[in-house]
Each structure stands twice: as structure tokens, then as C-alpha cells.
Amino acid sequence: MDCGTASGKIAAKADGLLPREAEAELAAHLAGCPSCAAEDAAIRATGPALRALTGIRAREKAPALGAMWTRVRAGVEESRETRRRFSWIARWGWIPAAAALAVAAFLFYPAGTDRSPFHPATFDVAVEEVDSDAATVALVDKGEDLPRVIWIIEDAKT
Amino acid sequence: MPKRNLRGGPGAPALPILLLLLLLLLAAVPVDAADTVSVDVGAVYASNEGTSIDPALGTIREKLRSMFNYTSYRMLDRKRRSLSVGETGEFDLPGRRTMRATLLPARGDKVRLSLQISEGPRKLLATTLGLRRGGMVLVGGPTHQAGVLILLISAE
Numbered sequence: 001m002d003c004g005t006a007s008g009k010i011a012a013k014a015d016g017l018l019p020r021e022a023e024a025e026l027a028a029h030l031a032g033c034p035s036c037a038a039e040d041a042a043i044r045a046t047g048p049a050l051r052a053l054t055g056i057r058a059r060e061k062a063p064a065l066g067a068m069w070t071r072v073r074a075g076v077e078e079s080r081e082t083r084r085r086f087s088w089i090a091r092w093g094w095i096p097a098a099a100a101l102a103v104a105a106f107l108f109y110p111a112g113t114d115r116s117p118f119h120p121a122t123f124d125v126a127v128e129e130v131d132s133d134a135a136t137v138a139l140v141d142k143g144e145d146l147p148r149v150i151w152i153i154e155d156a157k158t
Numbered sequence: 159m160p161k162r163n164l165r166g167g168p169g170a171p172a173l174p175i176l177l178l179l180l181l182l183l184l185a186a187v188p189v190d191a192a193d194t195v196s197v198d199v200g201a202v203y204a205s206n207e208g209t210s211i212d213p214a215l216g217t218i219r220e221k222l223r224s225m226f227n228y229t230s231y232r233m234l235d236r237k238r239r240s241l242s243v244g245e246t247g248e249f250d251l252p253g254r255r256t257m258r259a260t261l262l263p264a265r266g267d268k269v270r271l272s273l274q275i276s277e278g279p280r281k282l283l284a285t286t287l288g289l290r291r292g293g294m295v296l297v298g299g300p301t302h303q304a305g306v307l308i309l310l311i312s313a314e
């Protein structure tokens with residue numbers, strides 16, 4: 001195996017793509033080639049170095065990330081609470097308004113359909129004139145606390 | 159995460175229901191103008207069939223019992239019309255009779271009504287009455303079934 005082939009296999013090994021049967025062949029080459037062994041060692045050291053660097057940066061940014069996460073959670077919770085509150089209003093808020101309108105309609109419902117019992121305030125009535133083509137008409141007055149009556153006596157039926 | 163539609167669900171019918179109630183209210187509330195009079199006509203069937211007295215007659219029940227010799231009083235129909243001066247309202251009465259009421263000019267809390275009760279072409283009664291707002295007059299006598307009709311006419 002020459003050094004060019006070994007370099008490609010070193011890279012494949014670092015990526016985890018080197019077949020198991022080729023590993024022994026590469027190992028034999030590395031044992032006899034210091035430059036390829038140095039390249040292999042450098043590549044193997046890159047992964048832990050990157051991981052260590054990421055860990056350091058994460059620790060550096062941890063306070064800022066924590067604060068940001070707290071703000072995000074607070075925002076999510078606030079949004080959920082607002083939605084919950086408006087959902088409740090949308091679901092039940094119309095009931096008091098509908099009840100108020102129903103009471104108002106009941107109180108003022110009336111013309112043409114009023115069925116409340118008769119409670120006349122007065123029986124003070126003046127009969128200015130009376131006429132009939134087909135009946136005899138009598139005025140009946142039994143006192144102030146009783147209503148005046150116009151009584152029709154139908155001639156053809158009496 | 160599925161998104162909830164706040165305008166859907168059980169709260170959705172609120173707006174149509176409110177609008178319907180509002181329309182009902184607007185249709186029901188009478189225009190209470192000072193120059194209009196509400197004429198209320200109740201048609202009572204008085205007879206000697208049974209001894210029941212319709213509770214819908216209110217305080218007039220005892221008056222009817224003390225004035226007439228009938229044993230039963232039953233409200234057959236009741237209608238109300240709002241009339242302005244010069245306007246005529248027509249009331250259908252039991253037994254194919256009709257009553258036309260015309261509001262005449264009057265002063266203060268007085269109400270003047272011209273009434274005409276007809277049975278087909280026959281004019282049973284034509285009269286002009288002056289009464290106070292809230293007052294009542296009775297017109298009775300036309301035969302109906304085994305008894306007579308008594309009209310309770312009030313104006314407010």
C-alpha cells in the first residue's frame with residue numbers, strides 16, 4: 001500500500017467508512033510509515049478537540065441560553081393563558097348578554113300579543129252618541145266602581 | 159401541535175343568538191308615542207254552561223259576576239292595536255263580527271274612540287266614547303253559541 005492509498009483509507013476510517021478487512025492492511029502500513037501514522041494520529045485527535053471546544057463554548061453561553069429559554073417558556077405560558085381566557089369568554093360570555101336581552105324582551109313584549117290579565121284603572125266613560133241599524137241599544141250604569149255597559153239587543157234574534 | 163380555533167366550538171352560536179334576540183326585542187318594543195293610544199279588546203263568552211271564570215279576566219272577574227247573571231265567563235280572543243289620531247283599527251270578533259275603532263282628537267289624558275260593530279252588512283252598533291287612559295267600557299249582548307259576547311274595551 002502506498003501513502004496516497006493510505007491517506008484515503010485514513011480519512012475513510014475517521015468517517016467510519018473503512019471496511020473491517022482493510023483496517024489490518026492500513027494498520028500494517030501505519031506501523032511502517034511514520035508520516036502516515038502522524039496524519040492518522042492528527043485526524044483522530046480532531047474529534048475530541050472539537051467536542052471539547054463545543055463544550056467550552058456551551059458553558060460560556062449557558063447563562064444567556066438559560067435566560068432566553070426562561071423568556072421563551074414565559075411567553076409560551078402567557079400565550080396559553082390568554083388563549084384559555086378568551087376561549088372561556090367565547091364559550092360562555094354570550095350567556096349573560098342573551099339572558100339580559102331575553103329579560104328585556106319579556107318585560108317589553110306586548111303590542112298585539114299582550115295576555116296579561118285586565119286591570120282597568122278607571123271606569124269613567126262618557127258615551128257621546130249611540131246608534132244601531134239592527135239592534136236596540138241600552139246603556140247600563142251601575143255605579144262608579146263598575147264599568148259602564150253598552151248592551152246590544154239584537155232585534156232579529158229576540 | 160394542532161391549533162385550536164377559538165371562534166369555533168360551543169361559543170360559535172353566540173352571535174346569531176344575540177342578533178336574533180336583539181331583533182325580537184326591537185320588534186316587540188312598542189313605539190310609545192304620546193299621540194298614540196293602545197286599544198285593547200277582549201272578547202268574553204258569557205254563558206250558563208258551567209261555573210268557570212277565566213283567570214285572564216283579572217280584576218274584572220268580580221265586576222262581571224256582580225253585574226251579570228251568567229255563571230261562566232271565558233275569554234275567547236284578545237287583540238291590541240296601537241292607533242294614532244284619525245287611524246282606524248279593525249278587530250275580528252267571534253261569530254264573523256268585526257269592530258272598527260277610530261281614534262279621535264282629544265285633550266289631556268282623555269281618549270275619544272269611534273266604534274262600529276258589524277255583523278256582515280248589519281251595523282249592530284255605532285258609538286263615540288270618551289274615556290281616560292287606562293279606562294274600560296263593556297259592550298255586550300251579541301249572541302254567541304248558548305250565551306252572549308261581552309267585549310272588554312280599554313284604551314291606554
